[in-house]
Amino acid sequence: MSDRIQVIICSLLLVVTSAWAYYFQFEYPSLLAEFDFAAQRVWQEPWRLLTAHFLHLTELHWLLNALAFFFITVLFARYFTVRTFLNALIIIAIGSSLTLTITGFEDHFVGLSIVNHGLLTIGLLLELHASQSSNQRKLMFAALVILVTKWFAEFIGFWQSFLAAGQVQQIWLLHGLGILLGILAWWLHNRRLAKLARLGSD
16 A cells, blocks of 8 residues: 555544544533643643644534645645654644643634644645646745735734634634644655655665
């Protein structure tokens, strides 16, 4: 089985896990309270750094985030192994949660949107780096510009996603962290590839 298919299966399992978590909260009403992001409690309950990203408030919130996550994975799966894919997700998810904790973010949040922004960022950068034609590079660069423009529209309050209803007001901060951590994940991914290339030439 190819690495690409393994990565897609891995992402599908994460989507199923997120779906289970959403529907399980109807059987276990305190699920969100015990597993969402709460900066004041993460040092005693560190699982919140990761679990918050796979919980959702509404069925539409879960469905659209899960579809986006799976679609982005399918688009860029060829650049990953299961290990590097999970590494990228951990860097984006836990890195953003730790940053929010250290900077004194006081709100709660749940949802895959931070991860989706980070995964899209690393995917576009990998595609841009691997592009062989100028048209393809222009397309990837334009997609990155659109992503940053969308974030800026959130930052200035011009655009507020309906999925943010009931969530934190500073959704731009969460998505911006996703983009920044996606850049970090891309840089670390490239460093690993460069290291493997050096080892292969020795």
